[in-house]
Amino acid sequence: xxxxxxxxxxxxxxxxxxxxxxxxxxxxxxxxxxxxxxxxxxxxxxxxxxxxxxxxxxxxxxxxxxxxxxxxxxxxxxxxxxxxxxxxxxxxxxxxxxxxxxxxxxxxxxxxxxxxxxxxxxxxxxxxxxxxxxxxxxxxxxxxxxxxxxxxxxxxxxxxxxxxxxxxxxxxxxxxxxxxxxxxxxxxxxxxxxxxxxxxxxxxxxxxxxxxxxxxxxxxxxxxxxxxxxxxxxxxxxxxxxxxxxxxxxxxxxxxxxxxxxxxxxxxxxxxxxxxxxxxxxxxxxxxxxxxxxxx
Amino acid sequence: xxxxxxxxxxxxxxxxxxxxxxxxxxxxxxxxxxxxxxxxxxxxxxxxxxxxxxxxxxxxxxxxxxxxxxxxxxxxxxxxxxxxxxxxxxxxxxxxxxxxxxxxxxxxxxxxxxxxxxxxxxxxxxxxxxxxxxxxxxxxxxxxxxxxxxxxxxxxxxxxxxxxxxxxxxxxxxxxxxxxxxxxxxxxxxxxxxxxxxxxxxxxxxxxxxxxxxxxxxxxxxxxxxxxxxxxxxxxxxxxxxxxxxxxxxxxxxxx
Numbered sequence: 001x002x003x004x005x006x007x008x009x010x011x012x013x014x015x016x017x018x019x020x021x022x023x024x025x026x027x028x029x030x031x032x033x034x035x036x037x038x039x040x041x042x043x044x045x046x047x048x049x050x051x052x053x054x055x056x057x058x059x060x061x062x063x064x065x066x067x068x069x070x071x072x073x074x075x076x077x078x079x080x081x082x083x084x085x086x087x088x089x090x091x092x093x094x095x096x097x098x099x100x101x102x103x104x105x106x107x108x109x110x111x112x113x114x115x116x117x118x119x120x121x122x123x124x125x126x127x128x129x130x131x132x133x134x135x136x137x138x139x140x141x142x143x144x145x146x147x148x149x150x151x152x153x154x155x156x157x158x159x160x161x162x163x164x165x166x167x168x169x170x171x172x173x174x175x176x177x178x179x180x181x182x183x184x185x186x187x188x189x190x191x192x193x194x195x196x197x198x199x200x201x202x203x204x205x206x207x208x209x210x211x212x213x214x215x216x217x218x219x220x221x222x223x224x225x226x227x228x229x230x231x232x233x234x235x236x237x238x239x240x241x242x243x244x245x246x247x248x249x250x251x252x253x254x255x256x257x258x259x260x261x262x263x264x265x266x267x268x269x270x271x272x273x274x275x276x277x278x279x280x281x282x283x284x285x286x287x288x289x290x291x292x293x294x295x296x
Numbered sequence: 297x298x299x300x301x302x303x304x305x306x307x308x309x310x311x312x313x314x315x316x317x318x319x320x321x322x323x324x325x326x327x328x329x330x331x332x333x334x335x336x337x338x339x340x341x342x343x344x345x346x347x348x349x350x351x352x353x354x355x356x357x358x359x360x361x362x363x364x365x366x367x368x369x370x371x372x373x374x375x376x377x378x379x380x381x382x383x384x385x386x387x388x389x390x391x392x393x394x395x396x397x398x399x400x401x402x403x404x405x406x407x408x409x410x411x412x413x414x415x416x417x418x419x420x421x422x423x424x425x426x427x428x429x430x431x432x433x434x435x436x437x438x439x440x441x442x443x444x445x446x447x448x449x450x451x452x453x454x455x456x457x458x459x460x461x462x463x464x465x466x467x468x469x470x471x472x473x474x475x476x477x478x479x480x481x482x483x484x485x486x487x488x489x490x491x492x493x494x495x496x497x498x499x500x501x502x503x504x505x506x507x508x509x510x511x512x513x514x515x516x517x518x519x520x521x522x523x524x525x526x527x528x529x530x531x532x533x534x535x536x537x538x539x540x541x542x543x544x545x546x547x548x549x550x551x552x
Contacts, residue, residue, distance in 0.1 A: 003403060087297035088435070200386055206344070209401040211366075 016191045022221075023190040026229045029281060032178040033233035033274055039171040041241060044261050045252075046167060050160040060138050061151045062124040068146035073124055076144055080126045083140065089126045094106065094118050106259075110235030115206035119149055179281060184292065186225055186285025191216050194289060199295065211294045219287045226282025230274035238267050297322040297453060298343060303352035304384045307339050312338035314508035315352070320486065322452070325479045327495050328488045329518055336488045339505065340455055343486070345369050357452055374402055377446030377454040379481075381461040383438045385430040385445075391417070392426040402449065416444040420474060429468060435466035440474065447478055454478060457485040460494060467493060471474045492518040498533040 015022050017126070064073060073091045080089035097120040100108035128134050138152045194201070206213050242263045249260050300322040305312040311334045313325055320326055328336045341347040342354055345361050354361040363370060385394050396417055399409045417423045420440040422433075430438055439459060446454055456475060460468035472494055477484045490494060495502060495518035503520055504512040512519055 006400070031540060142519040146358055199384060203386070203397070204401050206373060206378050207398045207445075208372070210370045213401060 003216075005173045007213075007216035007220060008166075010217035011224060014197075014217060014221050014223055018189065018193045021189045022225055026232065028185045028230045029182045029226065029229035030236070031279070032182050033229060033277065034236060035170075036178060036277075037177055037233060037237045037270060037274075039174060040264065040273075041168065041237075043164070043167045043171055044266065046160065046164050048105055049259055052165050058128050060128065060134070060141060061229050062126065062141050062144065063121040063144050063148040063151065064123060065148050066121065068122070070122075074121065076124050080124065080137075082142070083133075083137060085130035085137060087129035088224045089124060089150070092123045092125050094122050095119045097123065101127055108253075124125055124190055124222045152172055172194055176197075179277070182281045183285045183288065184224050186282055187289040189225065190222055190286040190289040193221065194218060194293060198293075205294075214294065215287070215290050222284075222286030223279050224282070224283035225285075226278030226280070227275065228278075230271075230278030234264075234267065234274050237270060238263065241266060297324070297357060299355040300339075300342075300488070301344065301353045303349045303354055305342060305349050306323070306336075307345060311316060311335070311508040312347075313342070313349075313505075316505075316508070316510055317352075318503060318510060318513065320484060322421060322461070322484055323479070325476070325485045325498070325500040325517075326487070327394075327498070327500055327502045328505065329490070329495060330425055330511075331503055334518055335375075335508040336505055337457075339393075340457060340486070340488060341457065343453075344378070345372060356536050370402075374449060375448070377451040379439070379442050379446045379454070379456040379459045381458040383442045383462075385438055387430055387439055387540075388458075390427050391422065392440050394430065394441055395448050396449050398445045406450070412448055412450075413444075416448040419477075420444045423535060427514070434472045435463055436470060439463065439467075442470070444479075447483070450485065453484045453486070456485065458490065460491055462491065465493065471496075510532055536543055 062076065070091065077089045077091055082087055098112070098118050099119065102112050105112065109286065126137065128137060134152065141147070143152045144296055201214055245263055246258050253259050300313075300316050300318045303313055303316045304432050310333075316335075316339070328339060329475070330336055338347065342349055343356060343361070345364060352362070356372060359368075359372065361372065369482050386397065387399060392413060394415045395539055399412065404412075414423060417426055422437055422440045422444070425433060425437060425441075430441065433441065439462075443459075453473070459475070460471055463471060468491065475485055475487065476498070496516075499513050499516055501511070502517065502519060503510055
């Protein structure tokens with residue numbers, strides 16, 4: 001316990017003596033965490049949007065004109081069921097459609113209660129089992145009489161999924177680079193304190209201090225830098241993302257009919273990621289900077 | 297206490313020690329002499345396990361140093377005190393703190409520190425300097441602090457690497473008296489030196505090393521004629537340079 005306090009005290013003293021370099025590395029790591037968080041935010045939101053649209057991916061929706069009778073619709077349903085690559089087809093009334101729509105809007109569903117008429121059309125929903133056939137089926141559906149439109153999300157979803165994957169890969173590559181850079185930044189900062197105390201360390205070694213005892217304060221110093229950066233980055237992300245959601249959250253909702261990921265949820269998850277990154281960057285950095293020193 | 301059995305240590309381009317066998321008993325006072333680059337430093341570094349022998353075995357206090365794991369090295373060093381030519385005191389710590397530091401970092405209880413540090417300072421005759429900083433002291437006083445630091449943990453062995461090299465003859469002689477006193481209390485002392493006067497006056501065991509081999513091991517004299525002693529002095533600038541790179545190497549943790 002005494003050793004622990006000694007180590008902690010030394011770490012804070014070192015941090016204080018080396019203040020400008022410590023602050024510079026905190027700044028650098030905060031920046032890298034912010035870049036990372038930007039990518040994560042993009043990724044998480046695109047992913048959420050893609051997930052919500054994905055349900056429509058394997059279906060074609062044929063919107064019917066209001067004068068089209070349920071019998072006519074039933075003919076379409078039966079015809080579609082005969083087609084190759086169709087797993088199911090069913091008739092969906094405008095009331096069912098409205099109920100679904102409300103469900104998707106969640107807490108804001110009450111807004112739809114203000115509508116005098118249900119503006120949604122009746123429709124025939126065709127579930128596709130073989131995606132290769134999707135284009136042909138959509139073309140086939142276009143030929144029915146009494147339809148208003150054929151809605152088919154494939155290209156949208158394709159694009160979204162591609163974007164998700166692209167962002168995912170870039171995030172990983174970026175993360176690796178940023179982590180390496182951060183470790184180098186931390187290890188250089190620590191190296192400075194190590195040089196400042198080289199005399200002390202050499203005496204410690206001669207007197208018989210263990211390597212972990214010598215390393216301890218530097219390790220804590222590195223972790224301190226990492227944790228402070230993480231907290232800073234987290235605070236900035238919280239403020240910025242909160243603003244972004246406030247400003248464009250509603251538009252995004254209207255465009256994609258899916259809400260942005262809420263701030264609280266995002267920050268809660270980021271907190272763990274950032275702290276883990278901060279601590280590992282800090283400790284890796286200091287262990288690397290000490291390694292050569294202690295190998296005697 | 298210290299035993300070398302056919303020990304060889306080679307560096308890339310030259311020989312450090314070549315098939316050296318020697319035994320230093322408990323309570324011995326041994327001078328290690330010889331020209332610069334002869335292998336004295338290697339000898340000392342091998343005892344401290346700053347270096348590992350290529351061949352042969354080294355036993356310190358009954359423990360085989362050559363087969364020791366890195367984990368055990370700190371334990372070995374706690375049994376060995378060490379004094380350098382350049383004192384190596386921490387300038388930002390007071391005399392008391394410099395000595396206490398050696399106890400703190402090996403987790404000695406506060407009570408023991410409060411008791412043993414003043415004892416060591418008193419024994420070295422610098423109890424009144426406890427609150428001063430190293431740069432307020434004379435060279436001789438600084439070396440006394442360094443010796444106090446080396447003995448405060450009561451090591452069985454004290455290694456002194458040219459402890460009088462930076463001191464004027466009178467002060468050097470005072471330091472020798474202190475080392476003698478420590479030796480009489482039972483500590484084995486190995487002292488590397490170029491100081492002919494001191495070796496001749498002390499009449500202790502002298503081990504002379506040349507080109508990595510022990511060429512003489514007898515009680516008494518420095519052994520080299522004045523001429524040779526002088527010529528070694530001539531090389532001292534080179535030697536100091538060399539040693540400094542060595543030390544810098546140690547600080548960086550490299551092996552030369």
